[in-house]
Amino acid sequence: MTTPFTSSVIYLDYCATTPTDIRVLEAMLPYFARDFGNAASQHHFGRIAGEAVELARSQVSGLLKCLPSDVVWTSGATESNNLAIKGVARSVEIPRPHLITQATEHKAVLDPFSSLHNEGFEVTVLDVDSRGRIEPENVRRAIRPNTVLVSVMTANNETGTIFPIKEIARVCEESGVVFHTDASQAVGKIPFDVGNGNIDLASLSGHKLYAPKGIGALIVRKSKKLRRLNPLIDGGGHERGMRSGTLNVPAIVGFGKACEIVAKELFLERPRVEALRNNFEALLMVRLSDVRINGDTSHRLPNVSNLAFLGIDAEGLMIALDRVAASTGSACTASLLEPSHVLRAMNLPEEQQFASARFSFGRQTTVGEVEEAVDEIVRTVNTLRNLSSTSVAQSSP
Numbered sequence: 001m002t003t004p005f006t007s008s009v010i011y012l013d014y015c016a017t018t019p020t021d022i023r024v025l026e027a028m029l030p031y032f033a034r035d036f037g038n039a040a041s042q043h044h045f046g047r048i049a050g051e052a053v054e055l056a057r058s059q060v061s062g063l064l065k066c067l068p069s070d071v072v073w074t075s076g077a078t079e080s081n082n083l084a085i086k087g088v089a090r091s092v093e094i095p096r097p098h099l100i101t102q103a104t105e106h107k108a109v110l111d112p113f114s115s116l117h118n119e120g121f122e123v124t125v126l127d128v129d130s131r132g133r134i135e136p137e138n139v140r141r142a143i144r145p146n147t148v149l150v151s152v153m154t155a156n157n158e159t160g161t162i163f164p165i166k167e168i169a170r171v172c173e174e175s176g177v178v179f180h181t182d183a184s185q186a187v188g189k190i191p192f193d194v195g196n197g198n199i200d201l202a203s204l205s206g207h208k209l210y211a212p213k214g215i216g217a218l219i220v221r222k223s224k225k226l227r228r229l230n231p232l233i234d235g236g237g238h239e240r241g242m243r244s245g246t247l248n249v250p251a252i253v254g255f256g257k258a259c260e261i262v263a264k265e266l267f268l269e270r271p272r273v274e275a276l277r278n279n280f281e282a283l284l285m286v287r288l289s290d291v292r293i294n295g296d297t298s299h300r301l302p303n304v305s306n307l308a309f310l311g312i313d314a315e316g317l318m319i320a321l322d323r324v325a326a327s328t329g330s331a332c333t334a335s336l337l338e339p340s341h342v343l344r345a346m347n348l349p350e351e352q353q354f355a356s357a358r359f360s361f362g363r364q365t366t367v368g369e370v371e372e373a374v375d376e377i378v379r380t381v382n383t384l385r386n387l388s389s390t391s392v393a394q395s396s397p
């Protein structure tokens with residue numbers, strides 16, 4: 001793999017963001033200056049930009065197994081989630097519509113739900129089990145006559161837990177309820193498409209799959225259930241009126257290229273990254289005691305390892321690890337000194353929540369980096385554990 005930039009710090013935070021793939025970057029470059037046209041213009045320059053956007057649309061739809069016209073460009077998964085959730089809720093014409101989601105969703109889903117709750121919508125947030133999963137039956141039981149939307153992520157960004165979304169989508173289909181999934185962590189890590197399922201809406205993020213930040217898509221599949229989606233942004237009527245604003249052509253071109261790469265290479269990349277992750281966990285388990293894996297190890301993304309190092313504070317571990325970049329919680333909430341809402345929702349013992357950190361692997365991670373990271377983590381965890389046991393000894397009478 002082409003690694004144009006190197007660093008002395010080992011990057012194990014691919015769930016927070018990925019570097020732009022050099023092939024993606026190269027595909028984008030002509031569209032900044034030479035082919036700079038506005039994709040909506042009718043002349044020569046507009047046509048070149050417009051054709052590039054339509055090629056990208058077909059690259060995304062090829063991976064997702066939908067129609068090119070189902071792809072709505074957005075600024076990222078945060079916007080896609082807001083558009084899907086608020087767009088459905090605000091377009092239905094029944095009194096007090098009811099919406100369902102689950103507790104470990106990204107804030108970009110939970111916060112739109114709480115906004116809608118404040119606007120007067122009925123909201124159910126389903127509890128997860130200790131592995132962070134819900135069962136399709138939980139959804140079925142929560143559906144009411146006035147339920148209009150269910151939103152359940154494809155895979156969790158902190159633990160990698162994969163949800164049974166095919167089955168949940170089927171439950172929704174049987175009840176005539178629109179189903180949305182935040183697939184931003186799943187696309188590019190595991191096979192994901194909307195082809196034969198009953199998924200009406202899916203959110204994607206460019207920077208989670210080696211395209212730049214600030215570009216994403218919402219897949220909107222037309223059906224009898226989903227006739228209209230109220231836009232968040234009104235204006236020139238771009239994207240079939242669902243998302244006005246001049247298209248970000250270079251970023252869209254990059255997003256398309258990134259999806260094309262995933263379509264071609266996932267079958268190789270997935271087992272490679274999974275082997276790295278499994279080796280990482282196996283090495284740590286051999287060399288350290290009291291390490292727990294958070295999440296559902298039988299339904300888990302191949303690239304995520306959320307580990308509890310019992311007896312230490314993971315926030316301190318992250319600071320002490322000079323040469324490994326990983327994170328506690330999600331990047332968006334990691335600045336808050338409280339355990340992640342995901343681990344809390346899983347009802348893990350409080351000590352385990354505070355001792356947990358996420359390591360995530362990706363396209364540029366090497367076997368050597370994993371071994372170096374393990375060495376550094378083992379050394380640091382042992383140091384921190386020794387420190388805390390001496391301080392406990394000193395403070396006891």
Ligand SMILES: *Cc1c(COP(=O)(O)O)cnc(C)c1O
Nearest residue numbers: 076077078106108157184185205
């Ligand atoms: C990163 C992420 C988002 C936010 O995506 P942006 O493109 O950064 O807005 C939403 N949901 C999940 C699950 C994510 O991992």
